Amino acid sequence: MADLKITGLHKRYGPVHAVRGIDLEIPTGEFTVLVGPSGCGKSTLLRTIAGLEQADAGSIEIGGRIVNYVRPRDRDIAMVFQNYALYPYMNVYDNIAFGLRARKTPAGEIDQRVRRAADMLGIAGLLDRLPRQLSGGQRQRVAIGRAIVRNARLFLFDEPLSNLDAQLRDEMRSEIKRLHREIATTMIYVTHDQIEAMTLADRIVLLKDGHIEQAGAPLDLFERPATRFVAGFLGSPQMNFIPGELTESDGLPRARLGDGALLPLPAERRSRYTAAQGRPVTVGIRPEHMARAPAGAAADGHARLDVTVELIQPTGSRTYITVALGGKPVTAEVEPHDVQKPGEAIVIDIDMNRAVIIDPETDRVL
Amino acid sequence: MTGMAQTPRMVDAGSLVPLPGHAPDRHFKYAVVAPAVFILLLIGLFPLIYSLIKSFQHITMLEEDTSFAGLANYIELFRDARLWQSLLHTAIITAIALPLELVFGLLMAQLFLERLPGRQIFVSLLVLPTVIAPIVAGATWRLMFDNRYGPINQIIGWIAGHPVPALWTVSPHLVYPAIIVCEIWQWTPFMFLILLAALSNVDKSLTEAAEIDGAGYWRTFFKIVLPAIWPVMAIAILIRGLDLVRIFDIIWALTQGGPGTMTETISIYTYVQGFNQFETSYTAAIAFLVVVLLTVIVLWALKRMGLAK
Amino acid sequence: MTTAAPLLRRPGVVLGIRYAAAIALTLFFDFPIYWLFIISFKTPDEIFHYPPVWYPKSIQFANYGVLFKDGDANTVLNSLVLAGVSTVLAMLLGTICAYGLVRFKTGGENLAVWIISQRMMPPIAIVFPIFLLYVWFGWVDTYQGLILLYTAFNLPYVIWMMRGYIEDIPIELEESALVDGCTRWQVLWRVVFPMARSGLFATSVFTFVFAWNDFLFALVLTRTEVITYTVQVTHYFGGQSNFWAKIAAMSVLGTVPVFFTVATLQRYLVRGISMGAVKG
Numbered sequence: 001m002a003d004l005k006i007t008g009l010h011k012r013y014g015p016v017h018a019v020r021g022i023d024l025e026i027p028t029g030e031f032t033v034l035v036g037p038s039g040c041g042k043s044t045l046l047r048t049i050a051g052l053e054q055a056d057a058g059s060i061e062i063g064g065r066i067v068n069y070v071r072p073r074d075r076d077i078a079m080v081f082q083n084y085a086l087y088p089y090m091n092v093y094d095n096i097a098f099g100l101r102a103r104k105t106p107a108g109e110i111d112q113r114v115r116r117a118a119d120m121l122g123i124a125g126l127l128d129r130l131p132r133q134l135s136g137g138q139r140q141r142v143a144i145g146r147a148i149v150r151n152a153r154l155f156l157f158d159e160p161l162s163n164l165d166a167q168l169r170d171e172m173r174s175e176i177k178r179l180h181r182e183i184a185t186t187m188i189y190v191t192h193d194q195i196e197a198m199t200l201a202d203r204i205v206l207l208k209d210g211h212i213e214q215a216g217a218p219l220d221l222f223e224r225p226a227t228r229f230v231a232g233f234l235g236s237p238q239m240n241f242i243p244g245e246l247t248e249s250d251g252l253p254r255a256r257l258g259d260g261a262l263l264p265l266p267a268e269r270r271s272r273y274t275a276a277q278g279r280p281v282t283v284g285i286r287p288e289h290m291a292r293a294p295a296g297a298a299a300d301g302h303a304r305l306d307v308t309v310e311l312i313q314p315t316g317s318r319t320y321i322t323v324a325l326g327g328k329p330v331t332a333e334v335e336p337h338d339v340q341k342p343g344e345a346i347v348i349d350i351d352m353n354r355a356v357i358i359d360p361e362t363d364r365v366l
Numbered sequence: 367m368t369g370m371a372q373t374p375r376m377v378d379a380g381s382l383v384p385l386p387g388h389a390p391d392r393h394f395k396y397a398v399v400a401p402a403v404f405i406l407l408l409i410g411l412f413p414l415i416y417s418l419i420k421s422f423q424h425i426t427m428l429e430e431d432t433s434f435a436g437l438a439n440y441i442e443l444f445r446d447a448r449l450w451q452s453l454l455h456t457a458i459i460t461a462i463a464l465p466l467e468l469v470f471g472l473l474m475a476q477l478f479l480e481r482l483p484g485r486q487i488f489v490s491l492l493v494l495p496t497v498i499a500p501i502v503a504g505a506t507w508r509l510m511f512d513n514r515y516g517p518i519n520q521i522i523g524w525i526a527g528h529p530v531p532a533l534w535t536v537s538p539h540l541v542y543p544a545i546i547v548c549e550i551w552q553w554t555p556f557m558f559l560i561l562l563a564a565l566s567n568v569d570k571s572l573t574e575a576a577e578i579d580g581a582g583y584w585r586t587f588f589k590i591v592l593p594a595i596w597p598v599m600a601i602a603i604l605i606r607g608l609d610l611v612r613i614f615d616i617i618w619a620l621t622q623g624g625p626g627t628m629t630e631t632i633s634i635y636t637y638v639q640g641f642n643q644f645e646t647s648y649t650a651a652i653a654f655l656v657v658v659l660l661t662v663i664v665l666w667a668l669k670r671m672g673l674a675k
Numbered sequence: 676m677t678t679a680a681p682l683l684r685r686p687g688v689v690l691g692i693r694y695a696a697a698i699a700l701t702l703f704f705d706f707p708i709y710w711l712f713i714i715s716f717k718t719p720d721e722i723f724h725y726p727p728v729w730y731p732k733s734i735q736f737a738n739y740g741v742l743f744k745d746g747d748a749n750t751v752l753n754s755l756v757l758a759g760v761s762t763v764l765a766m767l768l769g770t771i772c773a774y775g776l777v778r779f780k781t782g783g784e785n786l787a788v789w790i791i792s793q794r795m796m797p798p799i800a801i802v803f804p805i806f807l808l809y810v811w812f813g814w815v816d817t818y819q820g821l822i823l824l825y826t827a828f829n830l831p832y833v834i835w836m837m838r839g840y841i842e843d844i845p846i847e848l849e850e851s852a853l854v855d856g857c858t859r860w861q862v863l864w865r866v867v868f869p870m871a872r873s874g875l876f877a878t879s880v881f882t883f884v885f886a887w888n889d890f891l892f893a894l895v896l897t898r899t900e901v902i903t904y905t906v907q908v909t910h911y912f913g914g915q916s917n918f919w920a921k922i923a924a925m926s927v928l929g930t931v932p933v934f935f936t937v938a939t940l941q942r943y944l945v946r947g948i949s950m951g952a953v954k955g
Binding site for chain 3: 391394395396398399401402403405406408409410412413414416417420474477478480482486488490491492493494495497498499500501502505506507508509510514515517520551554555608611612614615618619632633636637640641646649650653654656657660661664
C-alpha cells in the first residue's frame with residue numbers, strides 16, 4: 001500500500017494557481033525528492049501534504065486514509081523545516097521531546113526515545129544546550145532528531161540544507177542518506193538543488209509551474225528526459241541546446257546544424273524521428289558527452305568535428321571549454337591538459353548516442 | 367509511475383471543487399477573538415446604544431418620564447451656553463498645552479540626543495511625572511500652589527521680597543496658568559521620551575550628508591530630521607491631543623472647574639450634569655455629542671496626518 | 676600668538692551647559708514629587724511652617740500610621756485587586772485575540788480598526804452610560820463591575836501591542852508545533868506565549884499602571900465598598916484646608932508601586948507608551 005497518494009491536487013493563493021492538478025503515489029520506504037525552480041509549487045505541495053495549507057481540490061491519502069481535513073498532528077507525519085524551527089527557550093532535550101510531551105507520552109518512554117534519536121544523530125552530548133549555543137549543523141541535527149523521535153509514517157523535509165554552507169551541506173546530505181538507510185521511513189524532500197535531488201532520491205519528481213514535468217529514478221530523468229526543461233534542469237554544467245534540423249541520409253537519422261555539420265543519430269531511434277523529418281529541432285548534448293578526440297577512428301555513433309577553442313575554464317579536476325557548434329557557443333568538458341590556450345584548433349568527439357532531440361514547438365524530447 | 371511527463375490538465379480555476387468536509391479548527395479563529403469582542407461590545411457598544419435611547423427621553427432627577435422626547439435634548443444642547451463654553455475651555459487648554467509640550471519635548475530630546483554620561487539616570491528621573499496618576503499630579507500641584515504653605519508662592523515671595531498671596535486655584539487670572547503648568551509638568555516627559563527614541567532612530571548618514579552639503583543646523587532640522595520623525599510625532603500628537611480633550615483629573619484636583627465655571631471643560635461639565643444634577647437624558651445627549659465630536663476630530667486628524675489606517 | 680578657540684567650540688563647555696540644563700530640568704520635574712513625598716514624612720508643624728521646611732528633621736511615619744489605623748490604606752488593596760485582576764484578564768483575552776488577528780486575519784481590516792477605535796473612546800462619554808447600565812445590573816460599587824470596565828478599556832491597547840510582538844514570532848515555530856503534536860490551543864500556550872514573553876511582560880505593566888492610576892471610572896462607579904486610592908486621595912481635599920499629610924501619604928502609598936514597576940521596565944518604556952510607534 002502506498003504511504004502517500006495524491007489525486008488531482010489543486011491549490012490556489014488568490015490569483016496564483018500554485019499547484020495545478022498533481023497526481024502522485026509514493027510507496028512505503030521510498031525517498032522522493034520534489035525538485036524544481038522557485039515558484040514551481042514544491043513547497044506548497046509539501047505544506048499541503050503536511051496540513052499547513054488546505055487543498056482547493058483533490059485528495060491526499062496517507063496510509064490509505066484520506067487526510068484532507070485531518071489536523072497536522074494527526075496525519076502521522078514529521079517535518080524538518082528550512083530554518084530548523086527550534087524553540088529558543090528550550091534546551092535540546094526539551095526541543096526533541098516537545099512533540100511527545102504534547103501528546104502526553106509517558107516520561108520514561110520519552111526519555112528512551114529522545115536518547116536513542118540523539119545517539120543516532122551524534123548529538124547525545126548536547127542535550128542540555130540551548131539552540132543559540134549550537135552550530136548550524138548541530139541545529140539541523142536537532143531538528144531531524146525531533147522528527148525521528150516520533151516514529152512517524154512520513155517524513156517531510158522542506159529545503160533543510162539551504163541555510164548551510166557548501167561543505168556542511170555535503171556532510172549533512174550524506175547524513176540524511178544514511179539516516180534513510182537506517183530507519184527506512186518514507187521521506188519526501190523538497191529542494192531547488194538538483195545535486196541534492198540526484199544524490200538523495202530514490203525517485204525524483206520534477207515540478208514546473210505547479211504540475212509534474214517528469215517523475216522517475218534520478219538516472220532515468222538524467223538519461224531519458226521527457227522535456228527540454230528536464231534535460232536542462234538536471235546536470236551541471238547545463239546541457240547544451242543547439243538549433244538544427246532533422247534529416248535522413250543513408251537510411252539513418254541525422255541532425256544537421258546551422259553551420260552545415262551533420263551529426264549521426266542512433267539507428268534504433270529512426271522510427272521516433274520519421275514524423276519530424278525535415279523539421280527544425282533542438283539538439284541537446286551534455287558537456288560531459290564531448291571530449292577531445294582521442295587517436296583512432298570515431299566509435300559507433302560518435303561524431304568528430306573541427307572546432308576552435310574560444311574560452312577555457314579550468315576547475316581542477318575537469319576543464320570546461322567553450323567552442324562554436326552550429327554557430328552557437330557550446331560548453332564541452334575535457335581533461336585538464338587537453339587544451340593549452342584559446343584559439344587552439346582541436347577535434348572534438350561527440351557521443352551522439354547520448355544526445356536528445358527536442359521539438360522546439362512542444363519542448364518535448366522526441 | 368512511468369518516466370513520462372504528464373500533460374498538465376488545464377482546469378478552469380473557478381471550478382475547483384474541494385472534497386466534502388470541513389477544515390479542522392475552523393472555529394479556532396473565531397473562538398480566540400470572541401471573548402475580547404464580546405467584552406468590547408458589552409462595554410463599548412451596548413451602553414452607547416442604551417444611552418442614545420435615553421437621550422431621546424425625558425429623564426431627570428425629578429421625573430422618570432420615558433416618553434419619546436424627540437430631539438428636545440439635542441436642541442437644548444445647542445442653546446446651552448455653558449456647554450459651548452466648556453468646549454471653548456477645552457479647546458483653549460488643548461491649543462496651549464499641546465504645542466508647548468511638543469516644543470519642550472523636542473528641545474529636551476535634542477539636549478539628550480548626543481552621548482551624555484549618566485543619560486540613563488537622567489531619563490529615568492525625568493520620566494517620573496508621567497507615570498504617577500494624573501489625580502495625584504493634580505493633588506501635588508494643589509499643594510504646591512497653596513497660598514500660604516506652597517513652595518511656589520514661597521519662591522515668588524523670596525524674589526519679590528514680600529509674601530505674595532497668589533490664589534492659584536481660585537483667582538480667575540491664575541487658574542488657567544496653574545492648570546497648564548501642571549499639565550505640562552506631567553506630560554512633557556511623555557513627549558520627550560517618544561521624541562528622544564524617534565530622534566535616536568534617525569539615520570545618522572542623512573544628517574551627515576546634509577552637513578557636508580553645507581546645510582546649517584536649522585535647515586537640517588526642518589528639512590531632514592522633522593520629516594524623518596513625523597510618523598512617530600504624529601502618533602504622539604494624536605495620543606496627547608485626545609488625552610487633552612478628555613482632561614479631567616488635573617482640573618478636578620486643582621479647581622473642580624471653578625471659579626464658577628471658568629475652567630469647566632467638557633468632561634467636567636458632563637460629569638456635573640450627570641452626577642450633580644442627575645439630568646440623565648440631557649447628559650446622555652451630551653455624551654453622544656462628545657463621541658461624535660471626537661470621532662470626527664480623530665478621523666480628520668488621521669486623514670490630515672496621512673495615517674489612514 | 677595663539678588664537679583661543681571660540682567659547683562654544685571648546686569641548687568641555689558644551690557638555691557643561693548640557694549638564695547644567697539637565698540638572699535644571701531634573702529639578703523642575705522631580706521637585707514636586709520630592710515635595711509630595713517629604714510632606715508625608717513631616718510633622719504638622721513642619722508642614723504648616725513659614726518659611727517652608729525644605730527637609731524635615733527626621734522621617735516620621737506617623738501619617739502613614741494614621742492611614743493604616745483608619746483603614747484608609749485598604750484602598751490601596753482595592754486598587755491592587757482591581758488593577759491586578761483586570762490586567763490578567765486583559766492580557767489573556769487580548770493576546771489570544773491578537774493572535775487571531777495576526778495569524779488568521781479574523782474579521783479583517785474592519786475588526787482591527789473597530790478595536791483600535793475603542794481606545795479612542797473618551798471615558799467621559801462612556802462612563803455615564805456605563806453607570807446607568809451598572810445601576811440596572813446592580814454592579815455599582817462592586818469589584819466585578821470595575822474589573823470588567825478596566826478589562827474592556829485595556830483590551831484595545833493589549834491587542835494593539837501584542838499584535839506587534841506576535842508578528843515578530845517566526846511562524847515556522849508554530850507550524851512545527853502543529854506537525855509535532857499540538858492542537859491550536861496548545862500552540863498558543865506552549866509556543867506563542869513563551870516566545871512573546873517580553874512583550875507580555877511590558878504590556879502587562881502598562882495595562883496595570885493604566886488601571887491603577889484611573890480616577891474617573893473609580894469616582895463614578897464606587898461608593899463605599901471598593902474605593903481606590905485615587906478616589907481616596909480626593910476625600911482629603913477641603914474647601915478651606917486640605918488634609919495635607921493624608922493627601923501626601925495616600926499619594927505616596929499609591930505611587931511607590933508604580934515607580935517600582937516602571938523602574939524594572941526601563942527598556943520597554945518607549946515602546947509601551949508610544950503604542951508601539953517607536954520600537955525604542
